[in-house]
Each structure stands twice: as C-alpha cells, then as structure tokens.
Amino acid sequence: MRVIILTCYPEMFPGSLGYSVIGNALVNNKFSLEIINLHDFGIDKRGSVDDEPFGGGPGMVIRPDVIEKALNSIIFKTQKSCKIFLTPSGQKLSQAKLNILSKYEEMLVLCGRFEGVDQRAIEILGFQEISIGDYVLSGGEIAAQVLVEGCIRLIPGVLGHPQSLLEESFSNNLLEYPHYTRPKVWEDNQGNKHEVPDVLISGHHEKIDKWRNERSLEKTKFLRPDLLKKENKNE
Ligand SMILES: C[S@@+](CC[C@H](N)C(=O)[O-])C[C@H]1O[C@@H](n2cnc3c(N)ncnc32)[C@H](O)[C@@H]1O
Structure with missing residues (x-):
C-alpha cells in the first residue's frame, strides 16, 4: 500500500510507524510512506495555510485552496485509492472499517489542525471523514498513525503469525x-x-x-x- 500523509507537522512522521512490526513492514516495502507538508502549499511566503472562520468563533480553519494545491501535486497511480480526512466528527473507526481500508492500494490521509478544514475541501475533493474515537485531540497526526498502523497490520505477510488476526x-x-x-x-x-x-x-x-x-x-x-x-x- 502507498500511504500519503498531508500534514502541517511532517516531522511527526514516521513516528510510531517506524517501530516494531509496522517499522519492519516499512523497511521491507510492504507499504510506502510519503509525507507532504501543507505549508509548502501555503498562500504566502510564510507558508500560511489557515484563516479565521466565517461566522465568527475561536480558532483557525485550514483553507480549501491550500488542500487542493497539495492534492494536485500528487499523482495517483491506481484506481484503488481513497482519501481520508481525520476528524472527531467523522464516522467512527472500527476493525471492520480497517479491513475495508486495508484493501486499497493508495491511501491519502489529511491531518487537520486548529478548528479543522474548510468543509468545501472535504466535500468537493472527495474525502471520507473518519474519527478514531469520541474525544478530541489537537491534531490529526496521531490519529493518522492509528489509522495507518491498523490498516498495515492487516496486509498479508506483515504479521509473523497471521492466525492471531482471527482470534483478536x-x-x-x-x-x-x-x-x-x-x-x-x-x-x-x-x-x-x-x-x-x-x-x-x-x-x-x-x-x-x-x-x-x-x-x-x-x-x-x-x-x-x-x-x-x-x-x-x-x-
Ligand atoms: C482540535 S481538533 C478539531 C476539532 C473540531 N473543531 C471539532 O470539534 O470536531 C483538530 C484536528 O485534530 C484531529 N482530530 C482530533 N480529534 C480527532 C479524532 N477523535 N479523530 C480523528 N481526528 C481527530 C482532526 O484532524 C482535527 O481537524
């Protein structure tokens, strides 16, 4: 599987994905990991990616044009690809959902920050919204590592004892x-x-x-x- 992460904090990767079973899978090319820095597609010299929310309220929102520019820099190589935006207001992640996602050949994961991402980017650019649980983290990077690790360990040949998947x-x-x-x-x-x-x-x-x-x-x-x-x- 090819995994592409869009994030404001590229230095947070590979993080936990570089260790143990998943780290070995990365070294052994069971999956590849590409990290894209959203700031490289920012609107100004400082690489700004966010702006104030329309309607008022606290926090900042990541702009849709920044997400689109970052997406345009990626060439998908297969039809079997999915785009995921991690958000507490998404569909709750489950083992059944991981089983489905682990079958994709390419997975793009957008990590939010601040208040989140402009809803137009989610809808128009075709992201599925997924939550890793009913609680709120400060950003999507840890959530992305949860999602990717959950998928990668289901890929045949990644776990030393595939039998353990059946009894888990x-x-x-x-x-x-x-x-x-x-x-x-x-x-x-x-x-x-x-x-x-x-x-x-x-x-x-x-x-x-x-x-x-x-x-x-x-x-x-x-x-x-x-x-x-x-x-x-x-x-
Ligand atoms: C502070 S949160 C935004 C919370 C958002 N304003 C809300 O109330 O739903 C910032 C980012 O962290 C990530 N995040 C936080 N909690 C998450 C969860 N439970 N599942 C997936 N992503 C999460 C998302 O990418 C989100 O855009």
Whole structure:
C-alpha cells in the first residue's frame, strides 16, 4: 500500500510507524510512506495555510485552496485509492472499517489542525471523514498513525503469525480472552502467590479452546455488552 500523509507537522512522521512490526513492514516495502507538508502549499511566503472562520468563533480553519494545491501535486497511480480526512466528527473507526481500508492500494490521509478544514475541501475533493474515537485531540497526526498502523497490520505477510488476526478482539464482535505467560506461579511484592489457570498448562487443546471462548464471552459481557448486541444483529 502507498500511504500519503498531508500534514502541517511532517516531522511527526514516521513516528510510531517506524517501530516494531509496522517499522519492519516499512523497511521491507510492504507499504510506502510519503509525507507532504501543507505549508509548502501555503498562500504566502510564510507558508500560511489557515484563516479565521466565517461566522465568527475561536480558532483557525485550514483553507480549501491550500488542500487542493497539495492534492494536485500528487499523482495517483491506481484506481484503488481513497482519501481520508481525520476528524472527531467523522464516522467512527472500527476493525471492520480497517479491513475495508486495508484493501486499497493508495491511501491519502489529511491531518487537520486548529478548528479543522474548510468543509468545501472535504466535500468537493472527495474525502471520507473518519474519527478514531469520541474525544478530541489537537491534531490529526496521531490519529493518522492509528489509522495507518491498523490498516498495515492487516496486509498479508506483515504479521509473523497471521492466525492471531482471527482470534483478536473485535474479529467476532468479541473481546479476546486473557493471556498468561511465565512464571507459572508469580509471587508479588507482598508475598502473595498467583497461579496461571490450570487448564492452560493441561496440554488439552479442546479444553483450552473451551476455556478461552468462555472467558472471551464473559469479558465481552462485562466490558462491552454493546458488541454482543451487534453480533445478534448480524445474524
Ligand atoms: C482540535 S481538533 C478539531 C476539532 C473540531 N473543531 C471539532 O470539534 O470536531 C483538530 C484536528 O485534530 C484531529 N482530530 C482530533 N480529534 C480527532 C479524532 N477523535 N479523530 C480523528 N481526528 C481527530 C482532526 O484532524 C482535527 O481537524
């Protein structure tokens, strides 16, 4: 996948995208990352990209002509491309949405700042509006890294153990079961001993699967009952 980021803060990239599994995917050309500085397309010598909102109110808004100029500098190489504007007022990102987006060959991500971006640019230039959650950050750069990382790890060959994608939280509208590792008995600072559940060291795979399914359901019911309602709706 070719990922193109439009941002006022190019130095924030690759950021988290340069580390671990995703960093390896970048080095191994599973995806490419192009960072475009919106200030290079600013309206004056200082590279200004924003102006005051019509109708009044606090903050500044990124101008549509600046976004258009930046977009015109990009040559899309395929038909399978999408343009995303990250905004808290967009459609909430989900694992299902990441699955769809990860199939695109080119993804352009516009990071907002200040109060956001002139709505005409969003509509006329064909951006999908996506939010990474019901809260407000100061800019779209962290959100872009969340979105891109979520997509890239779904590309075949990126994860060492593709099986883990099938069992992860949200794959069946369930949260994943809990994990345990060594030591088998952990003694905490107070001298209390905590054992790993017996079934996990029984070597009995059917029983382990059953235990994991039960824990998964139990955890979902307790923390995210809304996911179970979704599952019923899908049936
Ligand atoms: C301070 S926010 C603007 C908030 C906007 N005035 C509103 O109330 O919806 C500045 C930029 O941060 C990014 N941003 C903040 N929260 C976000 C979220 N939850 N999801 C995606 N992007 C977000 C967007 O790019 C946004 O344009």
